[in-house]
Amino acid sequence: MIELTVNGTKRQVDVVPEMPLLWVLRDELGITSAKYGCGVAQCGACTVHIDGKAVRSCQSHIGEVAGKSVITLEGLHNKDQNPVLQAWIEHQVPQCGYCQTGQIMQAIALLRLIPKPTDEQINQVMSGNLCRCGTYPRIRAAIHAAAANKMAEK
Amino acid sequence: MGHMQTLSRRAFVFGSAAVAGGIAFGAYGRAEAAAPSAEGNPLAAGLGANSVTFNPWVEISPDKITLIAQHADIGQGVGSVQPIMIAEEMDLDPGQFEVRFAGPSPAYFNTGFKEELAPFLAADQSPEAEAARAAALESLRKSGLQMTGGSSTIPDTYDKLRVAGAVARETLKAAAAKRSGVAVADIRTQSGHVILPDGSKIPYVSLAAEAARIPPVLDAQPRDPSTWRMLGKPMTRLDVRAKVMGELQFGIDLKMEGMLYASVKLNPGKGQPLKSYDASKARAMPGVKKILEIKNGVAVIATNSWYAMKAVDAIACEWAPSAYPAEQADHWKVLESSFKPELLGKEWRTVGDVEAGLKRGKLVEAEYRAPYVAHQPLEPLNGIGLVTDKGMEIWVGHQSPQAVQAIAANAIGLKPEQVTFHNQWTGGSFGHRLEFENVRVLAEIANQMRGTPIKLVFSREEDFLQDIPRQIAIARHRGSVANGRIVATDLQLASTAPFKGLLERMGAPSKDPDPQLAAGTWNVYYDIPNFRATSYEAQGLSPCTTWRSVGASTAGFFTESFIDELIHAAGLDPMKARIAMCNVPHYRKLLETLAEMSNWKGPLGNGRGRGVAFVESFGTPVAEVVEVTATDRGIRIDKVWVAVDVGKVIDPVNFENQVQGGVVWGLGHAMNCELTYSKGAAQQTNYNHHEAMRIYQCPVIEVRGLENDPKVRGLGEPPVPPAAPALANAIFAATGKRIREMPFNKFIDFV
Numbered sequence: 001m002i003e004l005t006v007n008g009t010k011r012q013v014d015v016v017p018e019m020p021l022l023w024v025l026r027d028e029l030g031i032t033s034a035k036y037g038c039g040v041a042q043c044g045a046c047t048v049h050i051d052g053k054a055v056r057s058c059q060s061h062i063g064e065v066a067g068k069s070v071i072t073l074e075g076l077h078n079k080d081q082n083p084v085l086q087a088w089i090e091h092q093v094p095q096c097g098y099c100q101t102g103q104i105m106q107a108i109a110l111l112r113l114i115p116k117p118t119d120e121q122i123n124q125v126m127s128g129n130l131c132r133c134g135t136y137p138r139i140r141a142a143i144h145a146a147a148a149n150k151m152a153e154k
Numbered sequence: 155m156g157h158m159q160t161l162s163r164r165a166f167v168f169g170s171a172a173v174a175g176g177i178a179f180g181a182y183g184r185a186e187a188a189a190p191s192a193e194g195n196p197l198a199a200g201l202g203a204n205s206v207t208f209n210p211w212v213e214i215s216p217d218k219i220t221l222i223a224q225h226a227d228i229g230q231g232v233g234s235v236q237p238i239m240i241a242e243e244m245d246l247d248p249g250q251f252e253v254r255f256a257g258p259s260p261a262y263f264n265t266g267f268k269e270e271l272a273p274f275l276a277a278d279q280s281p282e283a284e285a286a287r288a289a290a291l292e293s294l295r296k297s298g299l300q301m302t303g304g305s306s307t308i309p310d311t312y313d314k315l316r317v318a319g320a321v322a323r324e325t326l327k328a329a330a331a332k333r334s335g336v337a338v339a340d341i342r343t344q345s346g347h348v349i350l351p352d353g354s355k356i357p358y359v360s361l362a363a364e365a366a367r368i369p370p371v372l373d374a375q376p377r378d379p380s381t382w383r384m385l386g387k388p389m390t391r392l393d394v395r396a397k398v399m400g401e402l403q404f405g406i407d408l409k410m411e412g413m414l415y416a417s418v419k420l421n422p423g424k425g426q427p428l429k430s431y432d433a434s435k436a437r438a439m440p441g442v443k444k445i446l447e448i449k450n451g452v453a454v455i456a457t458n459s460w461y462a463m464k465a466v467d468a469i470a471c472e473w474a475p476s477a478y479p480a481e482q483a484d485h486w487k488v489l490e491s492s493f494k495p496e497l498l499g500k501e502w503r504t505v506g507d508v509e510a511g512l513k514r515g516k517l518v519e520a521e522y523r524a525p526y527v528a529h530q531p532l533e534p535l536n537g538i539g540l541v542t543d544k545g546m547e548i549w550v551g552h553q554s555p556q557a558v559q560a561i562a563a564n565a566i567g568l569k570p571e572q573v574t575f576h577n578q579w580t581g582g583s584f585g586h587r588l589e590f591e592n593v594r595v596l597a598e599i600a601n602q603m604r605g606t607p608i609k610l611v612f613s614r615e616e617d618f619l620q621d622i623p624r625q626i627a628i629a630r631h632r633g634s635v636a637n638g639r640i641v642a643t644d645l646q647l648a649s650t651a652p653f654k655g656l657l658e659r660m661g662a663p664s665k666d667p668d669p670q671l672a673a674g675t676w677n678v679y680y681d682i683p684n685f686r687a688t689s690y691e692a693q694g695l696s697p698c699t700t701w702r703s704v705g706a707s708t709a710g711f712f713t714e715s716f717i718d719e720l721i722h723a724a725g726l727d728p729m730k731a732r733i734a735m736c737n738v739p740h741y742r743k744l745l746e747t748l749a750e751m752s753n754w755k756g757p758l759g760n761g762r763g764r765g766v767a768f769v770e771s772f773g774t775p776v777a778e779v780v781e782v783t784a785t786d787r788g789i790r791i792d793k794v795w796v797a798v799d800v801g802k803v804i805d806p807v808n809f810e811n812q813v814q815g816g817v818v819w820g821l822g823h824a825m826n827c828e829l830t831y832s833k834g835a836a837q838q839t840n841y842n843h844h845e846a847m848r849i850y851q852c853p854v855i856e857v858r859g860l861e862n863d864p865k866v867r868g869l870g871e872p873p874v875p876p877a878a879p880a881l882a883n884a885i886f887a888a889t890g891k892r893i894r895e896m897p898f899n900k901f902i903d904f905v
Contacts, residue, residue, distance in 0.1 A: 093394075
């Protein structure tokens with residue numbers, strides 16, 4: 001049994017330690033906001049937070065996640081007030097939406113590091129997140145809007 | 155009328171239910187005389203007590219209102235706009251109804267295909283062209299073909315869903331009139347309620363039983379667009395919130411009691427069988443329950459998807475060789491030798507005397523190439539299947555419900571009607587979810603695992619390997635210019651046939667020329683006195699299928715790049731010349747609007763350049779300007795302007811998103827994507843080999859929608875074709891380098 005904390009709850013799973021966190025979340029724990037897109041850290045659809053950092057859950061072996069705190073989009077605090085989620089809705093970013101949970105988790109991590117990023121900084125941090133529908137103009141706009149809202153709150 | 159023959163054959167495959175069951179036209183009462191029949195409305199069968207259905211799109215029970223989305227949502231937003239078109243007419247607000255995807259039924263036949271199937275140019279509104287479209291509509295009605303594709307959702311549903319909503323509204327009012335004794339004329343509707351003159355409100359749901367007992371008001375008229383509350387105005391897509399909150403379940407997210415997981419390894423020589431395999435390693439791996447042999451490969455059944463993928467990866471397989479050339483170079487050789495009479499698809503259009511015209515003035519000749527390209531939506535192919543003695547249930551996101559039934563049934567010896575199909579929200583398609591590999595394989599696996607729900611997920615690598623790509627094509631274009639004018643243009647291309655390939659795999663092979671090889675070649679709206687457009691169909695190459703914008707995705711690049719070459723050879727300005735040559739008034743207006751938006755003033759200089767391109771596809775004219783800078787690190791795309799004429803913009807925010815996405819799709823794949831074969835297998839197996847555009851390369855994209863077209867048009871695909879030629883033309887303007895082959899990064903670097 002491997003024990004980890006997901007969205008504040010202790011969970012136990014009986015799998016091999018090499019199993020990626022992504023598949024533990026999806027198939028063993030039924031937490032599906034982290035998406036399988038590529039399996040090789042090329043698309044970012046599986047992005048979650050481990051101890052506050054954005055990571056590709058397809059590359060995190062569950063054995064190494066044991067004892068750490070995993071937050072998926074489902075586990076964000078106060079989702080209705082979250083400025084990134086609000087901006088994503090306001091700007092109607094999604095088309096198919098499959099990559100967007102990963103985009104959002106990456107954007108939240110970006111804004112924690114850089115509260116008011118430039119386009120260049122957005123490019124640097126968000127380029128690992130692929131969107132096949134091409135919603136990049138809206139992702140950029142939503143991040144700027146979320147940054148502005150966050151600044152206004154302070 | 156070759157296309158009609160294609161359709162009637164297809165009708166033979168899918169149409170038997172249509173003929174036997176009759177088709178419900180309750181919502182068509184205005185246009186068609188056919189009376190609604192209970193057996194023709196697929197909602198009638200599953201209707202609960204005290205419930206009513208007025209037509210195949212509206213169902214009201216005492217508890218809830220359900221609106222049916224007949225077209226599949228592949229990210230383009232039709233899971234939202236279809237029910238909103240109904241809700242607009244029914245005076246329903248978002249949140250007052252549920253949305254359900256349609257099951258297979260001829261009642262949902264796609265009327266929108268009539269535009270593409272009639273052999274006339276989109277801009278041709280002559281009585282002859284309209285008569286051909288009317289004939290195509292009848293053929294479609296007989297076929298009962300329900301399919302999402304060809305940018306046809308809005309053209310198909312714009313009238314019929316608003317009429318469906320109006321019929322529901324007027325019938326509810328009639329039921330309320332009967333109950334209250336008040337004249338219908340004094341009754342109105344608002345926010346899910348019928349409102350009586352005294353101000354009292356009756357919820358629609360409480361009128362369901364009474365509405366079921368009166369005849370539907372079939373002559374109900376949809377409202378004038380000037381009265382719209384939601385349509386045509388910025389509105390929020392119904393699926394946006396659930397997608398942002400991570401609450402929307404895609405097909406891949408479904409889970410069932412007792413479910414096991416499957417992964418497959420299939421012959422990478424597409425369509426060929428398995429010869430032998432050794433699964434001794436895989437059998438001992440964690441979580442593995444079973445190893446199955448299927449027609450063209452092997453499957454592992456395991457306790458989760460990852461165990462299944464790891465184990466299937468460990469199986470050694472020997473494959474029958476591919477039916478197409480093993481090496482990519484030989485694919486090109488076949489294409490190069492395909493410009494010959496016996497492979498003629500069709501001479502689609504001839505104006506004037508091309509051979510004589512080519513002898514006048516300066517001759518320009520050029521060869522263009524476009525490679526195979528993969529679709530690769532981010533949600534890999536998947537599905538859940540359950541086979542029992544009664545039949546099969548399948549949960550999968552797909553654009554052709556009836557074909558899913560037929561393919562799954564054929565694979566395991568069932569009748570199509572024994573297959574129950576549940577459509578799913580999908581993480582993109584771009585044409586991928588018109589094909590069937592996951593459906594066929596899932597049926598085979600579930601049939602060997604009877605009684606157990608099986609969830610199949612393709613690994614990304616398997617998805618790439620089995621992706622039936624976009625057509626590969628070579629164009630050999632000739633033209634001549636004299637006295638500052640284009641005198642003649644002879645457009646010839648040799649290509650694999652994507653639409654015919656799809657029809658063949660659907661069980662309806664066609665001998666007619668592939669109409670998608672005319673798209674982007676014959677529909678050139680420039681006043682060129684001598685013009686010819688010809689297609690040749692290469693044989694024996696990789697299977698190909700429809701890839702977002704299909705034929706125009708390659709031919710649009712060839713044609714609009716070559717026209718640019720002729721314009722430069724004639725010493726003209728690329729924008730001004732196109733405007734001057736454009737022979738359809740509202741298309742000319744589109745180009746003028748684009749020139750104004752982009753403030754086009756000719757060459758920019760200093761390593762900067764602009765290119766323009768104009769392509770009509772699926773009836774929708776789109777013109778784009780791309781601006782680039784040649785930097786030390788390569789070409790940087792700075793900005794894109796897009797003008798689109800769809801006749802009527804129904805969902806403005808989603809409209810802009812779709813257009814921007816189409817531009818990103820067109821640019822990204824032109825820059826750096828190709829699918830090549832070696833040893834019969836695709837060499838690109840993940841996004842690092844087939845990347846397209848990432849956010850750091852994405853320019854600002856300014857969009858304007860025009861409403862001058864006489865018809866309401868679709869736009870899922872049309873923004874794609876002009877992007878590649880506009881980029882190539884911009885690179886030429888910035889660097890003097892003319893790129894005639896995709897992907898462009900074989901010839902120039904991008905930032």
